[in-house]
Amino acid sequence: MTHELVITQHVPAPPTEVYAAWLTPEGLSRWWWVAIGDTTYAVDGRVGGDYLVRSVGAGIGVRGTFTRLEEPSLIELTWTWLEGDVTGPEELVRVALAAQDDGTLVTVTHHVAEEDGVESYRQGWVHVLGNLARLPIPSITLTQVVPAPRTDTYSAWLDPERLASWWWPGEDTSYEIDARRGGHFAIRSGQTGLGVTGTFLELQEGERIVMTWLWESPAPPAPQDVVTVSFTDRDEGGTLVTLVHEFAVPQADATNPVHGWSAVLRSLAEHDVP
Numbered sequence: 001m002t003h004e005l006v007i008t009q010h011v012p013a014p015p016t017e018v019y020a021a022w023l024t025p026e027g028l029s030r031w032w033w034v035a036i037g038d039t040t041y042a043v044d045g046r047v048g049g050d051y052l053v054r055s056v057g058a059g060i061g062v063r064g065t066f067t068r069l070e071e072p073s074l075i076e077l078t079w080t081w082l083e084g085d086v087t088g089p090e091e092l093v094r095v096a097l098a099a100q101d102d103g104t105l106v107t108v109t110h111h112v113a114e115e116d117g118v119e120s121y122r123q124g125w126v127h128v129l130g131n132l133a134r135l136p137i138p139s140i141t142l143t144q145v146v147p148a149p150r151t152d153t154y155s156a157w158l159d160p161e162r163l164a165s166w167w168w169p170g171e172d173t174s175y176e177i178d179a180r181r182g183g184h185f186a187i188r189s190g191q192t193g194l195g196v197t198g199t200f201l202e203l204q205e206g207e208r209i210v211m212t213w214l215w216e217s218p219a220p221p222a223p224q225d226v227v228t229v230s231f232t233d234r235d236e237g238g239t240l241v242t243l244v245h246e247f248a249v250p251q252a253d254a255t256n257p258v259h260g261w262s263a264v265l266r267s268l269a270e271h272d273v274p
Contacts (some may be wrong), residue, residue, distance in 0.1 A: 018073035136250030144265035223248035
């Protein structure tokens with residue numbers, strides 16, 4: 001008989017980013033035992049792959065195997081606690097990820113073998129999930145299905161007249177687009193004082209746009225980010241648009257850019273249909 005422990009935590013990042021943070025040594029090392037300096041991380045993030053997190057100085061560790069992965073919503077793994085020369089029983093942990101309020105609700109269900117271990121595991125999970133919630137976010141990834149062919153959807157980003165029909169429709173906005181590699185763009189709203197400028201780093205016809213991204217607002221100047229937009233045909237028709245926004249400075253809270261890009265991508269799907 002095991003004892004079920006359930007812990008939840010809201011993380012201000014999309015499920016794709018939270019999911020990825022569990023499955024690589026680099027991702028896990030940014031939040032798991034960040035206060036224990038000598039912790040090492042070995043992570044083979046695939047079904048059947050093993051992981052080992054260990055601190056020699058603290059004399060503790062955990063190891064196990066990923067038994068089920070459903071990107072970006074579910075991670076299941078075995079769990080064996082290591083303390084000194086003692087190896088604990090093999091237990092099961094389930095990590096469920098669900099979109100919630102422009103972020104992710106993380107629900108950890110740990111089937112603990114011994115009742116007297118429940119409270120210490122509760123404290124441990126609250127601590128590491130708190131670290132995860134405070135994790136600086138290096139990038140965000142969003143997707144949107146657009147009911148238009150891939151070539152048309154691609155060109156909608158590079159034609160000023162078409163851009164005006166969906167980007168900030170109805171706003172006092174100007175659009176300047178030099179659609180070539182090394183060309184510049186500027187989108188500005190005189191009414192709100194907001195805008196964005198950048199340079200096209202890569203243009204692959206009908207497939208991919210890579211551009212620098214510099215946000216303009218009354219606030220202090222922001223650093224220059226990089227945005228990649230990819231276009232893929234769907235078997236069901238239409239286009240899958242995948243947008244990756246890489247921050248020059250990792251963000252403690254990506255709620256605003258996630259909200260902004262989500263609104264823009266929805267508008268593309270709703271307004272720019274040939």
